[in-house]
Amino acid sequence: MPPLRRLVEVPLLLLGAATVVFFLIHLIPGDPAAAMLGEGAAPADVAGLRRELGLDRPVLAQYASWLSGLSRGDLGSSILTKRPVAGEVLAAVPATAELAGVAFLGALLVALPAGVAGALAHGRPLDGALRAASLLGVSTPNYVSGPLLVLVFSVGLGLLPVSGREGRGAIVLPAVTLALALAALLSRMVRACLSEEMGRPYVAAALARGERPLRAILRHAGRNALPPVLVVAGLQFGSLLTGAVVTETIFSWPGVGRLLVQSIQRRDYPLVQGCVLFIAVTFIVVNAAVDAVAAALDPRAAARAAGEAA
Amino acid sequence: MRPAARLAAAVLGAAVLAALVAPLLPSAAANRIDLERRLVSPASAPPLGTDELGRDLFARLLRGATVSLGVAGAAVLVSAAAGSTLGLLAGERGGAWDRALGRLVDLVLAFPGLLLAVALAAVLGPSARNTVVALAAVGWVPYARLARTEARRLSSRDFVAAARAAGSSRARLLAVHFLPNVAAPLLVQATLHLAAAVLAESALSFLGLGVPPPAPSWGAMLAGGRTHILDAPHVVLVPAAAILVVVLGTNVLGDALVDRLDPARRVA
Numbered sequence: 001m002p003p004l005r006r007l008v009e010v011p012l013l014l015l016g017a018a019t020v021v022f023f024l025i026h027l028i029p030g031d032p033a034a035a036m037l038g039e040g041a042a043p044a045d046v047a048g049l050r051r052e053l054g055l056d057r058p059v060l061a062q063y064a065s066w067l068s069g070l071s072r073g074d075l076g077s078s079i080l081t082k083r084p085v086a087g088e089v090l091a092a093v094p095a096t097a098e099l100a101g102v103a104f105l106g107a108l109l110v111a112l113p114a115g116v117a118g119a120l121a122h123g124r125p126l127d128g129a130l131r132a133a134s135l136l137g138v139s140t141p142n143y144v145s146g147p148l149l150v151l152v153f154s155v156g157l158g159l160l161p162v163s164g165r166e167g168r169g170a171i172v173l174p175a176v177t178l179a180l181a182l183a184a185l186l187s188r189m190v191r192a193c194l195s196e197e198m199g200r201p202y203v204a205a206a207l208a209r210g211e212r213p214l215r216a217i218l219r220h221a222g223r224n225a226l227p228p229v230l231v232v233a234g235l236q237f238g239s240l241l242t243g244a245v246v247t248e249t250i251f252s253w254p255g256v257g258r259l260l261v262q263s264i265q266r267r268d269y270p271l272v273q274g275c276v277l278f279i280a281v282t283f284i285v286v287n288a289a290v291d292a293v294a295a296a297l298d299p300r301a302a303a304r305a306a307g308e309a310a
Numbered sequence: 311m312r313p314a315a316r317l318a319a320a321v322l323g324a325a326v327l328a329a330l331v332a333p334l335l336p337s338a339a340a341n342r343i344d345l346e347r348r349l350v351s352p353a354s355a356p357p358l359g360t361d362e363l364g365r366d367l368f369a370r371l372l373r374g375a376t377v378s379l380g381v382a383g384a385a386v387l388v389s390a391a392a393g394s395t396l397g398l399l400a401g402e403r404g405g406a407w408d409r410a411l412g413r414l415v416d417l418v419l420a421f422p423g424l425l426l427a428v429a430l431a432a433v434l435g436p437s438a439r440n441t442v443v444a445l446a447a448v449g450w451v452p453y454a455r456l457a458r459t460e461a462r463r464l465s466s467r468d469f470v471a472a473a474r475a476a477g478s479s480r481a482r483l484l485a486v487h488f489l490p491n492v493a494a495p496l497l498v499q500a501t502l503h504l505a506a507a508v509l510a511e512s513a514l515s516f517l518g519l520g521v522p523p524p525a526p527s528w529g530a531m532l533a534g535g536r537t538h539i540l541d542a543p544h545v546v547l548v549p550a551a552a553i554l555v556v557v558l559g560t561n562v563l564g565d566a567l568v569d570r571l572d573p574a575r576r577v578a
Contacts, residue, residue, distance in 0.1 A: 016417045027433045139558040141509050143516040144550045238422030264432040276429045283422040
């Protein structure tokens with residue numbers, strides 16, 4: 001899809017996401033208000049909550065007030081704490097941003113050199129070892145790697161804290177857990193893109209001029225291989241956000257992901273809606289930005305995409 | 311087939327066999343609680359030791375294969391059926407149908423990865439059926455895209471025009487002329503999807519949103535053992551190894567299938 005059309009579509013996607021999140025509450029089997037208060041709640045309390053959430057009004061009226069609330073940044077109030085949902089979610093954002101940012105940078109720092117090394121060693125044992133490592137990384141979910149890392153580094157070696165956000169080392173294990181799969185995926189991608197560019201005549205010409213392979217890769221092939229890698233990296237930011245849901249839960253990292261899981265367990269559905277909406281909106285906006293940057297870096301890709309959409 | 315792919319196929323075959331055979335074994339073993347024998351190591355209670363409630367881990371691992379692979383397999387089947395039907399219909403009809411499908415796909419893709427499945431599982435409540443629904447609500451998209459693209463391409467071909475002119479019904483057209491042409495890429499997608507679905511099911515169970523206890527899902531076993539990681543790491547290691555082996559096996563096999571079935575790669 002051409003990036004410009006995508007940018008036009010962003011508001012539509014945001015509206016769509018808001019609509020899906022609104023209807024989540026209506027998918028709760030039975031009476032949502034009763035489900036939120038749990039068994040043994042007094043009927044008067046259930047009726048009160050139903051009125052408070054507006055669940056006694058027609059669905060369209062509820063939808064209209066949900067949207068008008070959103071436009072004012074009002075996502076309702078938490079059932080449990082009675083505080084505004086928007087504030088609760090925003091309070092958890094810095095922790096998630098820190099974790100996702102560190103993991104993202106860490107993954108790039110590992111994946112770029114690993115991918116370059118793999119492309120240079122194409123077909124040799126080092127390449128094979130790197131590919132095997134990345135296959136293992138792609139196949140290890142964070143709820144497996146997280147506990148394993150805790151087992152080795154916290155329990156076995158006693159180096160790092162098991163959970164929480166206090167202290168300097170606290171971010172290491174959650175960030176590594178979150179970065180692992182991304183680093184594996186990106187290194188595969190970097191290797192594949194560089195290998196493809198290495199086969200092109202301009203690289204052969206550079207090599208024939210006597211340039212060293214590493215220099216040829218960094219100066220010439222890298223410039224052409226970078227945009228697709230950046231696009232994949234950017235799009236993977238979304239999987240980082242969902243990965244954060246599990247990772248934050250494992251390590252008790254006080255971010256949006258853990259807030260989401262806690263809210264689900266407490267049946268605090270307005271807060272669940274707030275967390276889901278926040279993650280989806282972040283994802284949509286980041287993707288649109290990635291598309292725009294990619295188009296600026298490589299007009300050919302944009303033209304190709306336009307051709308496909310036509 | 312490469313040796314790695316053969317090994318992967320053998321391992322997956324064993325896991326599927328375990329999933330099929332486990333329900334035939336005495337079902338009590340997997341859920342029998344014995345608090346006298348909590349967290350016994352594999353060395354003292356072969357073959358795999360016991361968990362935090364004294365249940366036999368080997369029995370739970372086998373039953374867990376039934377639950378995890380069963381839910382994941384069902385999610386793959388539902389996704390493939392729904393996605394390819396929608397994709398073929400939209401691709402063949404074009405116009406408003408095609409645009410409507412495009413909008414629907416965009417809407418699902420507006421939620422990253424597992425988020426929509428987590429949200430759906432959360433509101434629907436934990437059960438095997440709801441897990442399948444939540445996974446399929448996200449999983450149908452790649453099938454629809456594949457089928458739609460292929461159907462768009464095919465609908466302008468002569469043999470399709472001939473079938474239409476001969477009075478072939480739409481259902482027959484799609485089933486007899488379109489489906490065989492998209493079967494190979496859909497099969498590759500289904501293989502890769504199975505690994506993803508096992509992972510997704512385990513992730514949901516790990517978060518307490520999957521199949522409810524005491525049913526042994528690998529993800530739930532992993533979550534249950536996490537609090538005892540200090541004194542009894544085997545409770546975590548056993549399900550972790552099972553998940554890892556199945557996903558690794560499916561990924562290796564999927565790669566081999568892609569190489570075999572993708573005409574573009576075969577030429578290269």
